[in-house]
Amino acid sequence: MSAPLSNVRPEPDQVLTDIVRYVDAFTIDSTDALTTARNCLIDTLGCGLEALSYPACTKLMGPIVPGTVVPHGAKVPGTQFQLDPVHAAFNIGCMIRWLDFNDTWLAAEWGHPSDNLGGILAVADWLSRTRVAAGKSPLTMRTVLEGMIKAHEIQGVLALENSFNRVGLDHVVLVKVATTAVVSKMLGLTFDETINAVSLAWVDGQSLRTYRHSPNTGSRKSWAAGDATSRGVRLALMAQKGEMGYPSVLTAKVWGFYDVLFKGQPFKFQRPYGTYVMENVLFKISFPAEFHAQTAVECALILHPLVKDRLNDIEKVVITTHESAIRIIDKKGPLNNPADRDHCIQYMSAVGLITGNLTAADYEDVVAHDPRIDVLRDKMVCVEKEEYSRDYHDPEKRSIANAIQIFFKDGSHTQNVEVEYPIGHRRRRAEGIPHLEQKFRTNLARRFPVRQQQAILALALDQKRLEQTPVNEFVDLFVI
Numbered sequence: 001m002s003a004p005l006s007n008v009r010p011e012p013d014q015v016l017t018d019i020v021r022y023v024d025a026f027t028i029d030s031t032d033a034l035t036t037a038r039n040c041l042i043d044t045l046g047c048g049l050e051a052l053s054y055p056a057c058t059k060l061m062g063p064i065v066p067g068t069v070v071p072h073g074a075k076v077p078g079t080q081f082q083l084d085p086v087h088a089a090f091n092i093g094c095m096i097r098w099l100d101f102n103d104t105w106l107a108a109e110w111g112h113p114s115d116n117l118g119g120i121l122a123v124a125d126w127l128s129r130t131r132v133a134a135g136k137s138p139l140t141m142r143t144v145l146e147g148m149i150k151a152h153e154i155q156g157v158l159a160l161e162n163s164f165n166r167v168g169l170d171h172v173v174l175v176k177v178a179t180t181a182v183v184s185k186m187l188g189l190t191f192d193e194t195i196n197a198v199s200l201a202w203v204d205g206q207s208l209r210t211y212r213h214s215p216n217t218g219s220r221k222s223w224a225a226g227d228a229t230s231r232g233v234r235l236a237l238m239a240q241k242g243e244m245g246y247p248s249v250l251t252a253k254v255w256g257f258y259d260v261l262f263k264g265q266p267f268k269f270q271r272p273y274g275t276y277v278m279e280n281v282l283f284k285i286s287f288p289a290e291f292h293a294q295t296a297v298e299c300a301l302i303l304h305p306l307v308k309d310r311l312n313d314i315e316k317v318v319i320t321t322h323e324s325a326i327r328i329i330d331k332k333g334p335l336n337n338p339a340d341r342d343h344c345i346q347y348m349s350a351v352g353l354i355t356g357n358l359t360a361a362d363y364e365d366v367v368a369h370d371p372r373i374d375v376l377r378d379k380m381v382c383v384e385k386e387e388y389s390r391d392y393h394d395p396e397k398r399s400i401a402n403a404i405q406i407f408f409k410d411g412s413h414t415q416n417v418e419v420e421y422p423i424g425h426r427r428r429r430a431e432g433i434p435h436l437e438q439k440f441r442t443n444l445a446r447r448f449p450v451r452q453q454q455a456i457l458a459l460a461l462d463q464k465r466l467e468q469t470p471v472n473e474f475v476d477l478f479v480i
Helices: 014-025 031-051 085-097 113-133 141-161 172-186 191-203 220-240 257-261 276-280 291-307 323-329 345-355 371-377 386-393 426-445 450-460 463-468 471-476
Strands: 314-321 380-384 402-408 417-419
Touching: 014 141, 014 172, 014 191, 031 085, 031 113, 031 141, 031 276, 031 426, 031 450, 031 463, 085 113, 085 220, 113 141, 113 172, 113 220, 113 471, 141 172, 141 276, 141 463, 141 471, 172 191, 172 220, 191 220, 291 314, 291 323, 291 345, 291 402, 291 417, 314 345, 323 380, 323 386, 345 371, 345 380, 345 402, 380 386, 426 450, 450 463
Parallel strands: 314 380
Antiparallel strands: 314 402, 402 417
16 A cells, blocks of 8 residues: 555745745846836737727626726726726736737747736726725835736746646746736735735646637637736735635645646746846837747848739748747648737738738738738748757847748749847847837827827836826826
8 A cells, every 4th residue: 555645734835935035025126127117017008008999809898797886996097997906907917918919928938927917007006096095105106017027027937947838738827826926915915825825826727728729729818818817816815815825736746736737847947036037028019929920020021022012923931930939820721810810920921021011900800811811821831940949048049030031933032031039129129119119109099189198108208207106196097
């Protein structure tokens, strides 16, 4: 007979302890991280405002029971909704992720750390309005920025060496864990209560990636992060009420996360938690495209003037790329919906070559029915360049390189156009930030009258003033 398992309750797993110590005690003093967090904030909210133009997104928003208004609840930017913090987190998370246009982190696992803003902003706004109603001081936007930095760091550092997609799990598990930890701190939970909350996030059922891949690619990928960040808020609130945790949730034999869902392998770590991820995060500035294809679309736009009048003369298009892109977005055959199309490197590159642009509207049926797109897709082949794959994982480079070369039926060809770093990369920050701010201005104009746009811009572009602004006053600027 095998020996019985010990029923002695263990100390919390080291991974849990490290996360909670970081959110509890780490001091943010990086000017670069805080400035990038402000840029991330405006870009993320802008992405959400653009998504409000799409009924497929807005149909999922609002209170669960129509007409419900929560006194002192969190307000959803760009709308008139005022909701409980859990569902407000879903609403905000859903709108900012819908168009696949917010920031990105690429490593062994990829994801979008600004997805955590759904939970962070909802809780900060709700707490602020509740405090004001009780005659107390609200939280300031500095708290939101610091929460964003820490959520980015937790999600990103866990992603550096640990591939959840290779075991079939979606990266939103990291959104749930990061949101839970950061929101627990905002709620004032004790160290032990935050351990409990984070353990609950790991013990939860985790999302399968099947909604991101053929043949099941679908719109859940656009609201999965909203679901995860709202769940993080819910679990933190449960822990605040004294709900117990599970200290060996990761390491427990047979029943723990590692054995059940991670092939028995413990997590690996490349670096301690700090401010690295926010400082190096990737912004999607020019195109609402899955990030592994961002540089491919840049290549396509460079080539557009050379091929726009010779589309029928094209014999072959070679896309040279990295392993992750081939595994995720190299697709042949029918594309069934917008979620399918914005995860197809051939579709995105074809639209760029044909039109010289790529917008969120280009994934809709009215554009996708253009026969030239599928004709060109059929002529495309993706090949891996090992150097691109190595540089993708190199912490000193973190490139996302692609190249496109077009071959014509008469034997001629274009140059092999290569872009290693997208405009949203840290190495192109000086070039990219003016475009990021213009993207925000464009998105504000989609939703608000001129005077309201100007008030938001005056505050959002002033680092010192923004940090000192009460959260509820900032959010009120976005009420339509």
